[in-house]
Amino acid sequence: GAGVSQSPSNKVTEKGKDVELRCDPISGHTALYWYRQRLGQGLEFLIYFQGNSAPDKSGLPSDRFSAERTGESVSTLTIQRTQQEDSAVYLCASSLARVRVGYEQYFGPGTRLTVT
Amino acid sequence: DAKTTQPTSMDCAEGRAANLPCNHSTISGNEYVYWYRQIHSQGPQYIIHGLKNNETNEMASLIITEDRKSSTLILPHATLRDTAVYYCIVRVVRGAQKLVFGQGTRLTINP
Numbered sequence: 001g002a003g004v005s006q007s008p009s010n011k012v013t014e015k016g017k018d019v020e021l022r023c024d025p026i027s028g029h030t031a032l033y034w035y036r037q038r039l040g041q042g043l044e045f046l047i048y049f050q051g052n053s054a055p056d057k058s059g060l061p062s063d064r065f066s067a068e069r070t071g072e073s074v075s076t077l078t079i080q081r082t083q084q085e086d087s088a089v090y091l092c093a094s095s096l097a098r099v100r101v102g103y104e105q106y107f108g109p110g111t112r113l114t115v116t
Numbered sequence: 117d118a119k120t121t122q123p124t125s126m127d128c129a130e131g132r133a134a135n136l137p138c139n140h141s142t143i144s145g146n147e148y149v150y151w152y153r154q155i156h157s158q159g160p161q162y163i164i165h166g167l168k169n170n171e172t173n174e175m176a177s178l179i180i181t182e183d184r185k186s187s188t189l190i191l192p193h194a195t196l197r198d199t200a201v202y203y204c205i206v207r208v209v210r211g212a213q214k215l216v217f218g219q220g221t222r223l224t225i226n227p
Contacts (some may be wrong), residue, residue, distance in 0.1 A: 003203065033214060033215075035215075042203075042217045042218060042219055042220065043160065043215070043217040045214040045215070046217065048213075048214055056214065059214065069174045091159050091160070093159070093160075093215075104162040105160075105162065105215060106151070106162065107159030108162065109158060109159055110158075110159050110160055114161075
């Protein structure tokens, strides 16, 4: 079946502009996650959504970052007034979240954001 | 979640078994061991997970010591496409949860 998709694959923006990154999770996956990976670094958790529960926003680095999810489908990560340190690959993942062992996360290809 | 320690890098010859170690000496009884890998310019890929028994799937085998303080991921016949950063993650499974990635092991498969 189709995997997690993200768009755009690459985004170049000027400092100070707002950007929106989109994630389409695997159909039926109720949990959705956003991570960030700076060049040469490991993955940093940003936010996750689980069904109708309040999202876990504990990883968002500042109030310039926000995310929304429509039901159990598409999610949008918005970065306002972008800064050069926001340059990174933004990765989305989804997983099942029923009562079962596993909960393995499936990642999309990422959006490479470059702030000039 | 318990912390893990992995070697920074490893090399393996193509066709040979690649054995990637992971120490998780502070693991607690309800924590599982997960392995993911990230091939260059791609998102991470789930490989395998286990609690205390050894596990095998089409990608790899996971050997967990009896005291559960360490584990080894085995790629039985490594190919050039297995070159990637491999992450060992220990976590409690209680629903949807963020993954906490360390620095992982950069595995290079040499022809």
